[in-house]
Amino acid sequence: MDALTALLNRNSAAKLADPAPQGDDREAIFQAALRAPDHARLRPWRFLTVEGDARLALGEKMAAAALFENAELDSAIHAKQLLAPMRAPLVIIAAAKIVEHPKVPEIEQLLSAGSAVSQMLTAAHALGFAGMWRTGSVSFSRMFMTSIGLAENETIVGFVYLGTAQGRQKTLPELASTDFFEPWSSINS
Numbered sequence: 001m002d003a004l005t006a007l008l009n010r011n012s013a014a015k016l017a018d019p020a021p022q023g024d025d026r027e028a029i030f031q032a033a034l035r036a037p038d039h040a041r042l043r044p045w046r047f048l049t050v051e052g053d054a055r056l057a058l059g060e061k062m063a064a065a066a067l068f069e070n071a072e073l074d075s076a077i078h079a080k081q082l083l084a085p086m087r088a089p090l091v092i093i094a095a096a097k098i099v100e101h102p103k104v105p106e107i108e109q110l111l112s113a114g115s116a117v118s119q120m121l122t123a124a125h126a127l128g129f130a131g132m133w134r135t136g137s138v139s140f141s142r143m144f145m146t147s148i149g150l151a152e153n154e155t156i157v158g159f160v161y162l163g164t165a166q167g168r169q170k171t172l173p174e175l176a177s178t179d180f181f182e183p184w185s186s187i188n189s
């Protein structure tokens with residue numbers, strides 16, 4: 001699939017099943033992440049791949065963190081967290097790895113890590129796979145981040161769920177570029 005077709009047609013899929021990308025496909029998806037725009041080439045990211053039974057262990061960490069953050073947590077939400085990583089055969093925890101830099105503030109490093117996620121999703125789509133970028137409340141929990149081994153300067157930007165789309169695809173939205181893009185000149189300001 002050519003690049004523009006992939007960019008214009010990428011669509012998230014909530015229902016993902018085997019197969020997950022493997023071998024050269026997986027490597028191409030990873031390399032696409034590493035081509036994200038990156039000021040000063042800091043590589044401000046770290047990706048943890050979770051598959052097989054490790055997804056159950058991740059679900060346990062998620063459920064424990066959800067309970068830690070909210071002792072009144074509804075038991076149904078607790079149960080949902082336990083199984084959340086089972087929604088795809090491959091889950092990639094995408095973290096921004098923030099360093100002090102005289103020219104590259106934290107926001108730029110977060111944006112780079114987010115761009116890397118976007119690049120992965122588009123690459124997966126181009127290769128015939130599908131994915132979904134998810135967060136959810138535990139992804140903002142420092143207790144959760146520590147429990148999965150992230151350092152203090154690493155922060156989750158998302159869980160990338162990857163696999164093969166099941167069922168019918170959502171229809172793509174049709175957006176008018178003129179609703180979001182407008183010519184600017186000094187008269188506007």
Ligand SMILES: Cc1cc2nc3c(=O)[nH]c(=O)nc-3n(C[C@H](O)[C@H](O)[C@H](O)COP(=O)(O)O)c2cc1C
Pocket residue numbers: 010011012013132133134135136157158
């Ligand atoms: C940072 C980020 C976090 C997201 N977290 C969730 C989430 O937790 N749950 C969810 O249903 N969608 C989440 N989304 C939205 C989906 O990934 C997706 O963009 C949305 O369903 C629209 O589908 P589309 O990207 O195919 O247009 C998130 C998107 C971003 C950018």
